[in-house]
Amino acid sequence: MPSFEVAIVGGGLCGLSVAIALKNRSIPFTVYEARSSFTELGHGINIGPNALEAFRLIDSSLGEAIYKLCTRNAPGKEDVWFQIRFGAPSGKHHDGELIMELMSPPTGNMTVIRNELLQLLAEMAGLERARFNKKLVELSQDSSGVTLHFADSTQAHATVLIASDGIHSAARRAVLGASNPATEALYSGMGAYRAVVPMSVLSSSIGHEQARTSQIYLGPGAYVIMYPIERGKKVNVGFWPWRREPWHLREWTLPGQRIEMERDFAKWGATVHKIMNVMGDPSFFATHHHTVQPESLVEGRVCLIGDAAHSMPPHQGAGAGQAMEDAYVIAELLSKVDRQKPIQRQIDAAFKGYEAVRKQRSAKVAETSQEAMDWWTGFYNEDVSDEKIEQFTREADEKFRWIWHDDIAGQARSAIKIMEQLLEL
Known part of the structure; x- marks a missing residue:
């Protein structure tokens, strides 16, 4: 094994982005994926200006490659987010x-099919460094590094x-312990x-x-979102x-929920009812997230990123x-570790730089994402004033x-500066 070897647990969008970043920086790595192949569930994923910039920083060719995969709004509306x-x-x-057009140049509401993006990332990362059917069950650490124990x-x-390794992170559980309130993702209500x-x-x-341009409808106690996917052939709604009420079910998705949907949106207008009429019998997806965050995203030589964090x-x-x-900043920091004789002090400094820069920002984004549900659903009443619209x-x-x-390259520079200052002490 090389003197410096990075294990990446989880071969989703985040894990493979880290892999590409490490590959471009000539850092040895192996991706351990619990499934038998790289597969992403779900339909469209939104690529905003910061996500596109992060992809470009991870690999300069990624931005153009993603542009080719993405679906955008109708001509003339490319810079509209919604x-x-x-x-x-x-x-x-x-x-x-129309209340407003929320603009987000240069991307607007770029969407890409999750699995198409994953396959692009897998190709760029290289399958030769992937190990499949590796379900993590335990971690152990010593002075030489981390040992991963798998279900096989x-x-x-x-x-x-x-x-x-995502919202169901086995690594997070292994680091924090099953009884820690920060371990499990909870229902968001x-x-x-x-x-x-x-x-x-x-x-x-x-x-x-309206069908060809991404839309958000605001109405009684809820909101509706939709955007074009698959090069404009379909719309994700x-x-x-x-x-x-509490969510007691093991599964997060309930099929066949048309009656419940019609009940929840009975007081909405004709446009939303027309959309409902073409939705068939949809499933209800109960959102979960980590409502309690760990004191640290780092434990020894283990660092949590993405949804695992x-x-x-x-x-x-x-x-x-x-x-x-996350993927870009952690790769930049790891590129500063001595690859022939990595020492704990360097690794500690790199991880502290990562946490100092990324924890506060990602926590704020997570907090405001939760608050945004109140914001979207709290706008409407039966007589919205001009002042409220303004x-x-x-x-x-x-x-x-x-x-x-945000200045994403600046995040990395700040994290590296913190790392260097710690190593000077």
Whole structure:
């Protein structure tokens, strides 16, 4: 084994992005994936300005490659993140009326199919450094590094471990312990009725303009989101109500929830009812996230990143971007570790630099993502005033600009500076 070897647990979008970043920096690594292949479930994933910039910093060719995979809004609306509209009549405002266009140049609402993006990342990372059917069950550490214990009774050893194994992170559980309140993701008190609808069907129902451009509808006690996917052939739709009662089910997805959806959105306007009419019998997905965060994202030679570190509700479309920022910053720090004679002091300094820069920002994004559900669902009433619309428009720009337009390369420089200062002590 090389003197410096990085183990990456979890071969999802975050883990493979780390792998590409390490490969480009000539750092030896192995990806350990619990499944038999690299596979991502789900449909579209949003790529905002910060996520695209992080991909470019990870690998300069990734940005252009992702552009080729992505679906964007209709011509002339490419820089629109979402058009935000009334989901029901309100005073002088009619159903479907445009409240504002929230702009996010240069990406707008770029979407890519999760599995298509994963296959691109897997190709760039290289399958030769992947080990499949490796379900992590335990970790142990000593002065030489980390030993990974898998369900198939095999083991692997590495200098450091980067845990990117998602919201159900086995590495997080191994580090924190099963009884720690920060270990398990908990129900968020909300969820979504989800469906994928053919673009032609939705266009016939509500018109091409709204169907072809990403939309958010605000109405009584909920919000509706939809955006084009698969090069504009289909539309991903999510109806987001509160469901505050406790979630006792083991599964997070309930199939066949049309009756419940119609009940929750009965008081909405004609446009949303037309969308419901073409959704079939959708499932309800109960969102979960880590409501309690660990005191540290680092334990010895183990570092948590992505959803393993800071899972969050999707109400700002920010989870993927935070994972990519993590991947870039940790790779830049690891590139500063002596690869022939890595010592604990260097690793400690690198991880402290990572945590000093990334923990506060990702925690703030996670917190505001939870708060955004209240913001989206709290806008509507039966007579929304002009003053409230003006306030909402100002808040919209404030709520997203700091997420989209942070200096990601500057994050890495700050983390490296902290690392270097610690090593000078």
